[in-house]
Amino acid sequence: MPKHLFVIAWLAAFRLSHADVSVIDDTGATVRLAQPALRIVSLAPHATETLFAAGAGEHIAGTVEYSDYPEAAKKLSRVGGYSRFDLEAVAALKPDLIVAWQSGNAAAHVEKLRALGFPLYISQPNRIEDVASELERLGILAGTSTVGNAAAKQFRERLAGLQKRYAQRPTVRTFYQIWKQPLMTIGAKQIISAVVSLCGGENVFAGLESFAPTVTVEAVIAANPEAIVASGMGESRPEWLDDWKRWTSITAVARDNLFFVQPDLIQRHTPRLLDGAERLCQHLETARSRRQTTQ
The missing domain is CATH 3.40.50.1980 (Nitrogenase molybdenum iron protein domain)
Known part of the structure; x- marks a missing residue:
């Protein structure tokens, strides 16, 4: 040149x-x-x-x-x-x-x-x-x-693959628990609620507008979720997730659908969100499979 x-x-x-x-x-x-x-x-x-x-x-x-x-x-x-x-x-x-x-x-x-x-x-x-x-x-x-x-x-491309895989899966009513005291969940605007929907789930508290609303145990019992998913603060499954086992009338408890997703993978708005989505989708698939064994 x-x-x-x-x-x-x-x-x-x-x-x-x-x-x-x-x-x-x-x-x-x-x-x-x-x-x-x-x-x-x-x-x-x-x-x-x-x-x-x-x-x-x-x-x-x-x-x-x-x-x-x-x-x-x-x-x-x-x-x-x-x-x-x-x-x-x-x-x-x-x-x-x-x-x-x-x-x-x-x-x-x-x-x-x-x-x-x-x-x-x-x-x-x-x-x-x-x-x-x-x-x-x-x-x-x-x-x-x-x-x-x-x-x-x-x-x-990865998101499109997950959407295609789970779009037609039967709905699983899901309670996502962020914390125990106070008992906190996710509202409609929280990105985790969108992940629940991506996996074919239905956030039982999607009617709440705030990002992280506080709810009562009675409200969760009344909602009767088929799956309870918790995150907590660290890489280990929070001990308080098993506190739900006393409420045997909840379908999620009766079928042992108490699941954990590492918070860093699902509570941060980053590319790793899809790692958390894959784990949540797998948990909801487990919940679907347990319908047959409990009917």
Whole structure:
């Protein structure tokens, strides 16, 4: 290639890599950067994981506690917890992009960061499909679209496979338990409710609008779920899941349909959500198989 053409090509590539980038975040706001972000602060564990999946891990300057996946995320600087992060610590990292969590971060703290002039992308992927879109959008903002787009494509293909496999399966009425005291479940807007539907399940508390409503034992008994699924806080099955065994009138108890899904796989809005979905779908298949043996 003649030297002058090489220079022209290099300049074009330079301008492209330094061009304005913009996306629409989950609140409908436009996020515009003069160039792809090189120093990102993530204020949510799920956002940290998704940034890594979108190829932007090396651009993360800091994050919050419990950002523990992938392994490299454990080595990142911390700015506090997602519900009470340290504003000064965030500012000290001089980010050119902050990824915040609409339902997890304190709104007042997020607005203070906005008032300080930091560009903000607000994340709140409430539908399974939103995970793929977030991979693409964060890839654009970080200048790693090649990786982000490929990850999004893979996610959509895997999701389509699960939809095809379980779309026609008989419905399983399902109670998903987040915690024991208070007794918390999932409402219609929670992404886990969409996972239950993906697997051919029916969230018995889908009529509740809040993300994590509190319910009573009596309400669960009245709903009479065919399967009870719990997450808890760690990698082990929570002991309190077996507390339901005293309520033998519940179909899920009578058929021993008390199941566990690791919380990191289903309570984070990340590509691993489909790992959790596969486990939940398998549990509901077990529940279906037990209909024959108990009839």
